[in-house]
Amino acid sequence: xxELTQPPSVSVSPGQTASITCSGPNLGYKxxxxxxxxxxxxxxxxxxQDTKRPSGIPERFSGSNSGNAATLTISGTQAMDEADYYCQxxxxxxxVFGGGTKLTVL
Amino acid sequence: QVQLLQSGAEVKKPGASVKVSCQTxxxxxxxxxxxxxxxxxxQGLEWMGWISIYDGYRSYAHNLQGRVTMTTDTSTSTAxxxxxxxxxxxxAVYYCVRxxxxxxxxxxxxxGQGTLVTVSS
Numbered sequence: 001x002x003e004l005t006q007p008p009s010v011s012v013s014p015g016q017t018a019s020i021t022c023s024g025p026n027l028g029y030k031x032x033x034x035x036x037x038x039x040x041x042x043x044x045x046x047x048x049q050d051t052k053r054p055s056g057i058p059e060r061f062s063g064s065n066s067g068n069a070a071t072l073t074i075s076g077t078q079a080m081d082e083a084d085y086y087c088q089x090x091x092x093x094x095x096v097f098g099g100g101t102k103l104t105v106l
Numbered sequence: 107q108v109q110l111l112q113s114g115a116e117v118k119k120p121g122a123s124v125k126v127s128c129q130t131x132x133x134x135x136x137x138x139x140x141x142x143x144x145x146x147x148x149q150g151l152e153w154m155g156w157i158s159i160y161d162g163y164r165s166y167a168h169n170l171q172g173r174v175t176m177t178t179d180t181s182t183s184t185a186x187x188x189x190x191x192x193x194x195x196x197x198a199v200y201y202c203v204r205x206x207x208x209x210x211x212x213x214x215x216x217x218g219q220g221t222l223v224t225v226s227s
Contacts, residue, residue, distance in 0.1 A: 001168075033213035035151075042201060042220055043151065048213035086151050090211045093165040095141065095153040 002091035004098035011104045018074040020101045022087030025068060030089045032070035034063060037084045047072060079105050108132040110202050110218035117224045118192050126221045128185040128202030135183045136160055139205035141214060142176060142187045144198040152198075157185065160208035192225045199223075
């Protein structure tokens with residue numbers, strides 16, 4: 001079955017760039033989405049169709065997808081960006097989520 | 107504005123069933139698919155299935171086939187998810203989620219507040 005793999009944790013200093021990867025076989029041929037989840041809250045869509053930001057999502061969030069990996073990049077990371085991040089893609093008619101990455105801003 | 111308001115927390119015994127509702131507002135239910143996603147305590151997100159009123163299409167996660175049923179009531183703009191033969195492994199927060207379009211394969215742009223289902227004897 002199709003699986004998406006993410007690193008369990010990523011750390012970044014405030015103001016620096018954070019990159020979170022999501023790998024899966026031929027992921028570049030599918031659309032990747034990214035969701036942010038803060039403790040006790042429902043997830044929020046931050047990137048869809050690999051690179052697009054929903055309205056209200058800051059420009060510091062960007063995405064890319066090629067080959068076997070998609071990447072979520074947060075430029076100028078802020079303390080408020082500390083959260084769990086999940087990638088997601090569709091394998092035919094089945095949605096698949098990555099295991100999630102805890103982003104720590106320290 | 108778009109809202110997905112879910113029913114309250116449930117406590118069920120093993121072997122029982124649970125039905126969670128999701129009252130939608132602020133958009134046309136026919137124009138967007140609905141998925142259900144669950145999250146066990148301290149764990150990641152697990153997709154459960156998809157339903158589209160637009161074309162009547164349903165798709166369920168392989169590991170839940172036969173135990174889960176997703177329906178909608180267009181008269182009240184409400185979506186439902188019923189899960190049967192519950193075990194402790196089904197203890198989780200259940201989210202209803204709106205897809206950007208009615209086409210399977212799109213991202214999930216609005217999430218309900220979540221419904222905690224606890225399965226315990």
